[in-house]
Amino acid sequence: MNRTPWMFPGMLLGLIAGLGVGANAGAAEPVVDFARDIAPIFQARCLSCHGDAKQRGGLRLDRAADLLRGGDSGAAVEPKSAAKSLLMQRVRSQDADDRMPPSGDRLTPEQIAKLAAWIDSGATIPADLAAAPSEANEHWAYRPLTRPTVPTIGGKIPTGSAAIDAFVAAKLQPLGLGIQPETDRLTLIRRLTFDLHGLPPTPEAIAAFQADISPNAVEKLVDSLLASPRYAERQARHWLDVVRYAESHGFEMNNVRPNAWVYRDWVIQAFARDLPYDQFVIQQLAGDQLNADAATGFLVAGPWDQVKSPDAVLTAQQRADELHDIVSTTGSTFLGLTVGCARCHNHKFDPIPQQDYYAIKAVFAGVQHGERPVPMPGQETQLADAERTPALPPGAPVGKLRRTPVQAGRNVDRLLPVRAKWLRFNVLATNSVEPCIDELEIFSPGNDATNHARTAKVTASGSYLGNPIHRLEHINDGQYGNSHSWISNTPGKGWVAFEFPEPVTIDRVLWSRDRTEPPQFRDRLAMEYRIEISSDGKEWQEVASSRDRAVSSTQPMGYVGRMTSPEETRMLRRGEVTQPLDPVGPGTLTRIGTGSTVATIAAAARDAERRMQFARWVVDPKHPLTARVMVNRIWQTHFGVGIVDTPSDFGRNGGKPTHPELLDWLASEFIADGWSMKAMHRKIVLSATYRQRGNDLVAGRAVDASARLLWKYPPRRLEAEAIRDTILAVTGKLDLRMGGPGFDLFEPNGNYVKVYTPRKSFPEETFRRMVYWSKPRMQLDDTFGAFDCPDAGQIAPKRNQSTTPLQALNLLNSPFAVQQSEAFAARLQAEAPSEEARIRRAFVLAFGREPSPVEQSAAAGLTKEFGLSALCRALLNANEFLFIR
Structure with missing residues (x-):
């Protein structure tokens, strides 16, 4: 339904004027009254381009906050200074391309005088309009985090992992569905080990778990998996996707960053020691103040244009792009917000003014790409x-x-x-x-x-x-x-x-x-x-x-950024470096997370102080987004999709939560547990929701084909790195050395511009876990790049899951697949005395189980005709090998 903008929320504007309700209620009526003198001008000449339906130049004049905030070119109104107000400059302009309104008659001298008098008197606005409901409270993600009541089960309020099940069951019950019974032990240990380690369980671990009849057998298994360094490597890979980590600069030269691995190792160590998430955030933003210099590799993990130009404008544009990458990634990573969309204008969908973008840019204005010495605790030296x-x-x-x-x-x-x-x-x-x-x-x-x-x-x-x-x-x-x-x-x-x-x-x-x-x-x-x-x-x-x-x-030197004195930050009209406007000091978002107790960042604050204050604002327990975003990421690692399916966008254009109360309960638990990431993983994987069968049900498929409501455990394929790691684990070639410089899957060369020629043979130094691959930007591994592996050209908050012929061809015929199939066969020959025993051993290593009689017979026929390595290739290509169920 169409409505006149000034009639809502202001159908009462006439009454407001009559009742004296406004910024100066109770005082003598001002010479210029907003409702009587200003609103009609806006209504007649301005709102067709700057109202609720259209906001040219990012400017909206029908709401108080937007009116004072301004648009792409800065503040529309500077209270008590008509001369400085962009609105007055435009209505007075003699330039046909610049003046407002852009068509029709100009405003009359009397109308211009009223606007000027209203601004010079303080630009007072009726209280009813100024106090209109905040945009931030209209959207679920911006509302304060409150702990919801857990649905009762059998008249009792469950706690811990059982509370998760209560929320899920409450959503399924109206659909005539419920959580399925627990899956079998083999499926569960494989699911848990792949989820938490990105590797298959060993035959010995499977046997021990299946033989454990104690009531807390699953809890013991989960605790042992969380205590392993393999857990930290697995979670680090997820995080490195989110923050666009790579070990080359990108752009046309795309040269390597030999010391970028320092940040990767810090991430792994942080997960291993269960660094509380609030500290995990703070250290990545201001770790140089906390003896965690390696953590600030987050800030400069993105692309960097190393080819500089003598042209001042191009140089300024490069610097603006560097800072834009930092601002955008910080917003999407920790807040789940597309802050970068406010670079050229006020955010079109979320309450992020353009000025807020530049205030955050000022926070990071002292960060430069480059290396600096990094303390590495624990390394021995004489x-x-x-x-x-x-x-x-x-x-x-x-x-x-x-x-x-x-x-x-x-x-x-x-x-x-x-x-x-x-x-x-x-x-x-x-x-x-x-x-x-x-x-x-x-x-x-x-x-x-x-x-x-x-x-x-x-x-x-x-x-x-x-x-x-x-x-x-x-x-x-x-x-x-x-x-x-x-x-x-x-x-x-x-x-x-x-x-x-x-x-x-x-x-x-x-x-x-x-x-x-x-x-x-x-x-x-x-x-x-x-x-x-x-x-x-x-x-x-x-x-x-x-x-x-x-x-x-x-x-050692680490590519973790060079911290310098912050350069001046100015608003840029339409984001153009050639059109600077007023200086902007460091700050946070002004309309989201306003319940934080962190004080305003001083305009004269040093680089480190700016980043530290900003980080504390992000992790304030009263911030509505930080905990919600991270528990959603953790949930995604276990179910393949988050409660919100756009994990780095919780804004209005993002997905809606399938279980909003569960999300808020998890976020509340996360904070109450001291921001422990391991505790959150444990809570989720011990739930009946996670441990249930993955059986398909006609009733469930009819109402929720993708199983977003979790009437079954949703199966999914392993991602690229886990497939490669699992192949090496099964063939017995996996090298579990941790840390330090990574390995290269491209042929070495000394060209001025790096040339990425894929290897055709793979020496043993390349058999480490894929998280230690020196991953270049915009270049994918020849074999596993086909499995939806992100190229680090931008953030990858979740992986796609495509099915293509190239994937099957790579796993069957690539040099790596052929080499590892032969290694698998050699392992079987060394560990089993007969062909029959080797087939059984192959199934146990690949699938965690003995072959059925039919499988044993078919495998024997394949081996007899084509050799043992052919059977190995077939097993490494099976869905049972590649999927978490």
Whole structure:
């Protein structure tokens, strides 16, 4: 039904004016009244293009929030400043292409004067219009997360996994359906092991599970699967799809990123130790502040155009595209929102103003693609105690024994006792942007030594301007921490010099970036430095340096981004870098997640502070989206499709939840369980819903052919990586080494532009799990790329499942399939003494069961005519081998 925009919600506009209800209710009537003077102008001349049916330029004038928010070109109205308001500029314009209205008569001078007077007086709007229901509360995903009541079963309210079944059963009951009985033990252990590990269970594990008659046999199996590192590798593969991870840059050169694997390993380790999801999020956005530098590989996991241009506009466009990738992926990954759609205009479907897009862009404006040193806890190296080991003098050879690496907290450089009038600490390189030192102390020999820095006159190469907590006088004020520190004014370098009142004998220098416990800040750390002394302040002698400190073994380079001072962020008209508008400070979404307790991000906040505040906003338990999105992703890993079938889009254009109450209950449980991902997996797989049979039912197929309502367990094919891993496991060739640089499935070459030529033979170093493949962007593996493997050109929140002839041909005839069939046959010959026994062993390894008499006979005939490897190829191509049931 068509309706006049200003009649809803404002059929009461006339009454509002008459009753005095408005922003200034109770006060004297303003000279210009919105309902009387302004609304009729909008109604007659504006709303045909800027109303509820059409919003040209992203501008809507029939609702208060949109009116003040503006469109593609910025705010339409600047209260109390008609001169700055885009609306006034357009209605006053003499340019036929720019003026508004674009056709018909111009507004009269009296109408223009009323608009100007209304804006200059504060642009007050009737309270009834201003208080119209929020868009954010009209859509299910934006409503506050509340814990729903679990449906009763037999008069009782179930808890834990049984609560899942209660929600599912309540949805099935009106359809005359229910949850089916539990499936058989063999099917269940294969389902669980494939789901949680991406590998088949061993024959020994199957036998043990089938023989276990204890009432908690399934719980014990699940707990053992969750405790295995294979679980972490499986879940990491799912996550890497979501965040568009690859180990090459993309674009026309598509050169490799040799150190991108650092982030992949961090993801695996995070799942292995069940890092709480809120910390999992925070570390990926601001891990450089939490000694989790590898985690920020998330930010730069996407494509990067390494071919730069001398043209300033093209360079600006490249940078805008880099940040757009970060903003878009952050929004889709953690919030399930298509934030990137607000780059050029207000979001057409969801309450995401264009200004919010640029506020989030400002959060990440200090992130640059590139590498930096990454602490790798747990790696062993030969380290000397820096507290007691003197630094090497200049020219001395550096042996295998190195001093401990620099850290954000207390660092000691012990010197051979030396006399000096001056000491200079010269920073040559940092882990990010300008170096920061919170305190530098200079001691004489002895336990009761004097700190000579306290009485020294201090000079520096330059100091960070405009911030009172980063001043030169703080470097020797006796106070530790970031809030009493000195920052250089030059990225990556700077020096600070101490002049003592009289020459002194010194034997050690203590310095730190942030000597709080534990350090809160780890950026701006001096990684390379020299300590020099002088008798006259002109001639300098090196007495210590970073060159004998460990770096490579405990701090390898990782493609995890370079953190710099944030560049200025401006709104861009229609997203065009050539049309900058007003500056925008860092912020969050203003109309979604507004219940968060996180404070506004200060406009002057440093890069790390911006990202940390934003991350805390994302994981605030009051945020309506974060927990919902992640439990839906976990649900998808077990049933093939989420409760919401668009896992990275919970907006209005996304799918609707099949079980909204169940989704909210799971999200509430997730938070209550301390954001434990393992606990959520356990809860789901122990439910009767998950453990039920996958039998087809005519009644179920008639009303829910895809089994979205879960009247059966929905079978699905293994994805590409799991198929390859399973083949290697069954043939006995799987290499379970974890971590480190991956393997390559393309022929090596040294071309300027990387050429990806698929391998035709596969050495043993390629037999690791597929998660360790050095996956390039936009290039698929020759064999398994046909199985809907994403190319990392963009995010892949869920895999397609196609069925094509090429898939069957690849599994039957590819060099890899032929090689592994022969390896399978060789394993059978080594493990079984006769042809009959080898056939039985083949079925047990491939399917977890003995062959039937018919299968045994057919297999024997095939083997006799074509050889044992032919049988192996047939088994590796069977649906029973490739499907989770």
